[in-house]
Amino acid sequence: MTTARSTFMLAVLLVGLMLAGGAFAATPAEEQAAFQAYFKQRFPNVPEDEFKNGAYAIDPVGRENWEAIEEFPPYETAISKGETLWNTPFANGRGYADCFADGPAIAAQYPRWDRERGMVVTLPLALNDCRQANDEAPLKYVKGPIADLVAYIAYESRGQITQVEIPADDPRALAAYEQGKRFYFARRGQLNFSCAHCHFANSGARLRSEVLSPALGHTTHWPVYRSDWGEMGTLHRRFAGCNEQVRAKAFKPQSEAYRNLEYFLTYLNNGQELNGPGARK
């Protein structure tokens, strides 16, 4: 084979590889539209602004219990503890408000693509960055003070609209979204489920006694007071729980895998109203 010919063959092969690897993939915006259309068509009687209530948007029995619980919300202590934390100055006299000029109602600004750092920054991560910039020890990520702080911020942000951006001029942002997407749809664990297996076509079905919630609405209401936990937990705590129930090893909270997963899932939920903190079974 001549060099020219083999170069040509190589080029053909490479183009084939690129195309097979997703050049005819839809844009994130098209994927988001297909995702939202799917759930609206699956649950035609659920109004668009009800999905943020998770399984309670589709399960009348569960909803009754939940409405009773919401009369004396179990997350109220967390909100007031969080408010105190927000207003208590660091040892150096500065505080969270010095890091977050628009604070505390900043939930809709996260997760976001951080161009300088080349990574997805979530709200809990940004809070710890603020602490470390002020020589304070970082908080643990799944529960406790971080959940209190995020609960307060979520409460102050109620009514804001999810609006995650994937900047078109930074391919790394799209790569992070794509990584989150692959994580979401990959079967994992000994039980061999992907997230979609439970939260897409089986949403509304019962897994033993639990009604599976649709993925539309999954990112609106964090942190959550879960009766099962008996306390507040962050979104990444829920990710870990869902990984472990299929007998996969959970990833670390705020790991790149989970931040990208949050980026992907929240982007798909663009347009959904924020209503955190929440209460769940």
Next chain:
Amino acid sequence: MTEDSIIASRLKRGFRNSLILGLLAVLPLGAAWSETPDQSQALASIEAAEAARQRADSVGGEWRDTATMIEQAKTLAADGRYAAAIELANDAKRQGELGYDQALGEQHADFPAYVLDRSR
């Protein structure tokens, strides 16, 4: 007939070559065959399980219980219960292999066709 007597009768008949061949074939199976595996066999199984676990982890495919199983196998080995340790370690190794294969097979996971039909 015991293994020893087989060997003896074969030696008597002068089948030296087949003895050597036979030993070579049987040696690697010793761990599975002997009734009381020893410590070194248990430790080797545990090491192999740990390698398989790490390989699965390197592609994000580790399963929930694999590390715990390996820890339990270590405890069993420390208590001198080598056969049980080997069995558990082998199960853990299998999990590592399955988790690795699973992760590789799912590298291009995507929206299901009922949500987004890529062929249109």
Next chain:
Amino acid sequence: MPSTRFHRLHRLALVLGLSVSITTPLLAAGPPDDLVLDGDPEVGRLVANDRAKGNCVACHIMADAEGPGSLGPVLIAIQTRFPSKRELASQIWDATLKNPEAVMPPFGKHAILTQQEFVDVVEYIWTL
């Protein structure tokens, strides 16, 4: 129109990308041929209902099972649904063999059940 472009691109990709998809073969394998399907249906019933073991009740309605889930079909009249016990075993071993999108754990392939538990469950389900 973007949609026509996708269309053409897709055809091109089909041709050019074929070599790529062929290089990812799936190991299709059911229960080992030498697995003897002669379990104990009574033990199998317990395994099928045990949350930490078969937990078939999490997804299937079965005779005398409590709080059944609704993800999978009702397990009933099995011998009219499966031509042989071995085909039933294959479904329980790895449901993705028949349907790649199946949402049922591969009880045999992933060693969720021991071989004994597996044959016991197969025996029990075969009686339904």
